[in-house]
Amino acid sequence: MLSAPHRHDTPPLDALRHTAAHVLAYAVQDLFPEAKPTIGPAIENGFYYDFDRSAPFTAGDLAALEARMKEIVAADYVMTGERVTREQAIERFARNPYKIEIASEIPEGEPITLYTIGAFTDLCRGGHAHSTGAIGAFKLTSVAGAYWRGDEHNPMLQRIYGTAFDTPAELEAYLLMLEEAQRRDHRRLGQELDLFSIEEDAGPGLVFWHPKGAIVRALVEDFIREGLRERGYQPVVTPHIVNERLYEISGHLENFAHSMFGPIEVEGQRYRLKPMNCPGHILIYKSAGRSYRDLPLRYSEFGTVYRFERSGTLHGMTRVRGFTQDDAHLFCTPEQLQAEFEQTADEAIRLVNAFGFKDVEYFLSTRDERLRTETDPIAEEAIRNALESRSLPYKLDPGEGSFYGPKLDIKVHDALGREWQLGTVQVDFLLPQRFGLKYRAADGVDRTPVMIHRALAGALERFIGVAIEHFGGAFPAWLAPVQAVVVPISKHQLDYALAARDRLREAGFRAEADESHETVGYKIRHWKTQKLPYILVVGRAEVEAGTVAPNERGIEQKRDPLALEAFIAELRERVREKR
RNA sequence: GCCGACGUAGCUUAGCUGGUAAAGCAGCCGCCUUGUAAGCGGCAGAGCAUCGGUUCGAAUCCGAUCGUCGGCUCCA
Known part of the structure; x- marks a missing residue:
């Protein structure tokens, strides 16, 4: 017997x-004895278990399983463990090739253990509650296909996801959090909010930015451009479609072809939609002789x-x-590498702060062992x-790391707690060589x-998608x-409202006036659901005083009117x- | 791509075991002239993702295709 955690x-x-x-x-095992259990770990917000079963589990199956699980929890079976030899484990799971595979691969010298609750024994490393009664609240959430060991060449298994907590109240809170994430x-x-759409007629994965989304994007671009200008970047523009030869030279065709759209034939030449901007920027670098006096060159x-x-x-x-992408390529001497990299780190901080991302993580990705060269340590050192x-x-x-070098990745978390990679900074000694770049x-x-x-x-698409969730649509x-929208109480204030709107626009703001023939309550509600920062109410009193009465997002009590x-x-x- | 679920007006949805599409919101038109989250009435709008099949008859059943969603995998 292995010692189990103490009951209390x-x-x-x-x-x-x-x-x-x-x-x-x-x-x-009780309800679907033909299903072969494989692995079932705890994960970030719950747990899953993968089964090999030809028929998929249905929603009804989940309900039945939950009912049976409740009985097992109520029975409060004690989790008992035992240590066995590899042979014993393999014999025990003779009908389950997955368990045999796991048992066979446990390194020599590591203990092989079986854990039992009631009439169910599993091959398992351990790390359990004392007994099933410790599971205060749980819920099965979904079924999904998943490959054995995450490899698509392996058989597809049926994965059941669930979540569990100490108490029903915590489960409830978690489910509420999921609802908020959905909102x-x-x-x-x-x-x-009429920001963007993806159109079936145009194709999947292609974004149409509506006017409201496009303005947000333009504002993000402006913010980024401002930083680039200060740091001496020079804007460049390169074609969306270029001869495939360019990607042969860069090595993308060899390493990245599976991620590229297929070739387009024109006059016997094969063209490709660009999957990356770097080869284009390199051609601009190459278009003239370069001196050390020109470096660093920063193309954005x-x-x-x-x-x-x-x-x-x-x-x-x-x-x-x-x-x-808010892309840029810096060409510099090896001596300048460090300073240039530090500058990009400062830019990253500026961006992440402006958007109020708190949960930011930086990852230093090194290259796969078989790709490493003598320049990798230099690059890694600069990043570090x-x-x-x-x-x-x-x-x-x-x-x-990428195929041409190590990199720094910037990751943030969204409303669902999912991690998103945003930016990336990569050091590259390879492409300059492949393209034969020089400086005197x-x-x-x-x-x-x-x-x-x-x-x-x-990617601006991803960045703004994450920002939408981060702000819950309530953009700063x-x-x-x-x-701001100017809302007149009645038609008698409409002219004043229009004039106030025009004054706001003249002052450089994005303002509207509500000209609809609706009640004040209706108009307020409409703009509230659109998550406007300010709704400026104007009635007889405001017209006479030349003021506006702001209804400010996030503030419950009414604000006093103030001069426009x-x-x-x-x-x-x-x-x-x-x- | 793979596994599963789904696809009905601009949006959100209702349409039981097949009998020939219903509602709310949004839109438009009137009435009301309004003081901080939905005033009242009317009108218009889909042939049910697409194609094919079964049937006297299909939004409802079957098949294929496209797309969406939840995962697997990958990445900005």
């Missing part, structure tokens, strides 16, 4: 959820690229087939120094420059498609501070 201990959540996975497998879903808000472009993504992976604006000089905590992501050094010798590829927002005043010019000053200040 409250198990950690992941132990509780892991136990819930066993309970699920127990219930499946913030950028796909839903994108439609409700809101470059629209097209990548083939498998249909099942597309998701709103955050996973698309055509997108625009830049992060450390800015006191940015980071994590290592070994083997995740001070000693008169031609040398090869180093490149930095950087996109900090990443500097980003709101409409910053005073409001303009307030809004200007707020926009300046990006609140």
